[in-house]
Amino acid sequence: MTSVLVSGASVAGPTTASWLARAGHDVTVVERADSLRDEGQNIDVRGAAREVLRRMGLEEAALAHGTGEQGTVLLGEGGRELARFPASTDDTTGPTAELEILRGRLGQLLFEHTQDDVAYRFGDQIAALDQDPDGVDVTFLSGKEERYDLVVLADGVNSRSRDLVLPDAPRRYLGMVIAYLTIPRIDDDTDWWRWYVAGQGRGVNLRPDDTGTQRAMLNLMTDVRGIDVLDRDAQVTLLRRAFAGAGWQTDRILAELDDAPMYLEDLSQIHLDRWSVGRVVLTGDAAWCATPVSGIGTTLALSGAYTLAACLAAHDDHRAAFADYDARMRPFVEKGQSLPPGTPGLANPQTDLGRKVLGTALKLAASPVAKKLGTALGRFGNPPADEYELPAWP
Structure with missing residues (x-):
């Protein structure tokens, strides 16, 4: 039995831990938060990742805890509808996938699925890693020191533990920040993702959830x-200044900034030429963040976690397993990180002309002709989630 430490208890971490435990490893998950995080925005599970949940026996539970989002409607000046895209009825197509779920809800399902087979340690984190050919000595922030055969870093795009083995990870900033908020639901809210193209590099989003509130996003090109x-x-001062007078329901969201749960992200991709150093390996956003605008982040996280565990189960030597994992996942990751030209600026235009061009393009994309012909516009919002075949479980 191999002892494995997994850092991060969001999506990639517990998924990796579950499959490693199934392979017979002694797995511990460390999470710097004091408890399981129940916050988070809407995420979609597509293609290969949906198959991972099927193999874990969690697909039906995830569907049952979906947000109920009916589709995506794009709004222009004055809140006028530009285009409407109903929710997908398959694993891959459309801005709104068939399986839409809150990140915290999926994290809870994964935790409950693994808690009997995996040891969880909340309120602590990795402070130092010292490895030799036979194992990894881990010093935790709490002062505890333990030794593991392998360490998996699955703690997000801003992974602190990644810097211990791969400092100064190359980033590609996309030039946009997103503020995520949870605000009260009102009678006029719907079960559609409403995306308001506000102009001046701004976007305002409202999305349904299954908790009786609304999830809001403020996109700002900068x-x-x-x-x-x-x-x-x-951050609140900056957002109020940037979105003043933006129109539609922006004032409603700005009024909630003082008290609403909020997280602000500066969108950036992680580009590493290797995902392992000795006995330490990375997965999920810590290894390859594609950003939320890719529409494939959760799919990559679940697929990568499963693939890493499957490769470790298939090989007696961790070096061969890590090489196999890299060879399988890298082409898929590169496709996921290859955003359409102009993303995310084209969807958040700076000028009135850009706003008009986007409106015209969206109308065409939503037309029956574009969908029937399968044009690039007709494939709007379709990440390459089905362009990966999961390895068989050994």
Whole structure:
């Protein structure tokens, strides 16, 4: 039996832990938060990742806990409808997938699925990693010191533990920040993802959830870095100034900024030429973040976690397993990170002309002709989630 430490208890971490435990490994998951995080926005599970949930016996539970989102409607000036895309009825197509679920809800399902087979340690994190050919000595922030055969880092795009083995990971900033909020639902809200193209590089989004609230997003194109590390008051001031007078339901969202749960992200992709160093390996956003605008982040996380565990189960030597994992996942990751030209700026136009061009393009994309012909516009919102075949479980 191999002892494995997994860092991160969101999506990729518990999924990796589940499959490693199934293979007979002694698995511990460490999470720096004091408890399981129940916050988070709507995420979709597509293609190969949906198959991972099927193999775990969690697909029906995930569907039962879906957000109920009926599709995506794009709005232009004055809240006028530009285009409407009903929710997909398959694993892959459309901005709204068939399986839409809150990140926290999926995390809870994965935790409940693994808690009897995996040891969870909340409120702690990796502070130092010292490895030799036979194992990894881990020092935790709490002061505990333990030794493991392998360490898996699955703790997100801003992974602190990644810096211990692969410092200064190359990032590609997309030039957009997104503020995510949870706000009260009102009578006028619907079960559609409403995406308002506000102009001046701004986008305002409202999405349904299954908890009786609404999930809001404020998208802002900007070349200024570091907004994500400002304190809450500074972020609120910046957002209020940037979105003043934007129209539609923006004022409603801005009024909630002082008290609503909020997280602000500076969108960036992680591009590493290797995902392992010795006995330490990365997966999920810590290894290859594609950003939310790719529409494939959760799919990559679930697929990568399963693939890593399957490769470790198929090989006696961790070096061969990591090489196999890299060879299988890298082409899929590269497809997921290859965003359409102009993303995300085209969907968040700076000028009135850009706004009009986007409106015309969206109308065409939603037309029956575009969908029937399978044109690029007709494939709007379809990430390459089905372009990966999961390895068989050994």
